[in-house]
Amino acid sequence: MKVACVGAGPAGLYLSILLKLRDPSHDITVYERNPEGCTYGGGVTYWHGLLDKLHKHHPASARAIEESSIRWNEGVAHVRGRTARCSGDTGHGIGRHRLLEILAGHARSLGVRLEFEREIFPEKLPAADLVVASDGIQSTLRTQYADHFGTQARRGRNRYIWLGTSKVFEAFTFAFVETGHGWIWCYGYGFSPEGSTCVIECAPRTWTGLGLDTANEADAVALLERVFAGVLDGHPLVDGHPHVGGSGADGGAQWRTFRTLTNRTWHRDNLVLIGDAAHTTHYSVGAGTTLALEDAIALADALHEHAALPQAFARYEQERKQALLPVQSAARYSAEWYENLPRYIHLPPQQMFALLGQRHSPLLPYVPPQLYYRIDRAAGQVEALRRLKRRLGPKVARTVQARALASRK
Ligand SMILES: Cc1cc2nc3c(=O)[nH]c(=O)nc-3n(C[C@H](O)[C@H](O)[C@H](O)COP(=O)(O)OP(=O)(O)OC[C@H]3O[C@@H](n4cnc5c(N)ncnc54)[C@H](O)[C@@H]3O)c2cc1C
Incomplete structure (x- = not known):
């Protein structure tokens, strides 16, 4: 089979490896618009479940990924001068650049052709039996047929910027800082012995207020x-996007709003x-x-089991849409939580962490919305108490609220 993968991100490269492993006679080319070694973003996190899958499907690249990753066993949140810790929270971080280098090296050694600095335009697709749009969130291949795919995008309110720092965080670190224009926060995680990723986020009001x-x-x-001197320990923040391209953020370090994207169907002809x-x-x-790597696994499996593309695509799409549901749900709650941060920031640190901790287990089978619901209620009570305190004074307010809660039981 002649295969064209458009985009040499994790999805396109890993799929090319898996297809070649299954059938070395496949003629596979991966096209990438950027020069080799150029990518966006610093490091990305993943959890052990992914490593198990990678080891199962291609042990050599899995070993290299594991060896090139930083591991942490603790989460730390700094809020208003107080620190909450959550131990046993194990995760991994790897530089995006290194991850792609590993995948590209293995793809090449298996006989996949990699063509860098080759931008593919939808009106001039390479002739192939199978064309894979692994071209990221801004996929022009998808955009060309947006109606067919039923693409829907929801843009988040908050602004974020994806930076790096030479400080190597030993734990997954959150810092929330209150400014005269509202809260701004960052989360940092190590991805190599030389540095960490630092994603900084705030509400639009804070973004403009701070200039x-x-x-x-x-x-x-x-x-x-x-603002974040307290966690950076004198280390500088650096542009996490030294190179152009990519889905999450193209064209250098810039403030962005995140687009959550879904498609009704994931295939059209070949x-x-x-x-x-x-x-x-x-x-x-x-x-x-x-998720991108898991998509590649599912698509390679489906193509192996079904010779006809429509059946293979249907099986791939069904399997992956199902698997995505809990993660999409967790991501929705998480994004909304950050968008409503002032509502939660007054919670006791451990409750805050219960929510922040959700970030560390998005791929566990189930992220309980009840937890958000419970804490949301608690946050509502804290807010109500604060309002009452302002009106009635602290002592009377606490008595009024205690009575109200007791009467609800
Ligand atoms: C701030 C931020 C933090 C993140 N942190 C994490 C994290 O910690 N853990 C995690 O798992 N994920 C994280 N992600 C998400 C992750 O980066 C993406 O989900 C992942 O890169 C998707 O992989 P992909 O292969 O589908 O697409 P990409 O990695 O975006 O690759 C697409 C490739 O296609 C190329 N391309 C595009 N158009 C064309 C064209 N027409 N012709 C040729 N080439 C083309 C691009 O240059 C790019 O190299 C984060 C994202 C953001 C924005």
């Missing part, structure tokens, strides 16, 4: 370094969507790369 909407990059970074081209989940659950 981040108009500041040039150097000034914005300097301001953020001051064209199939995979990874971010097919679906995205809010970055706060750190799952997109894992």
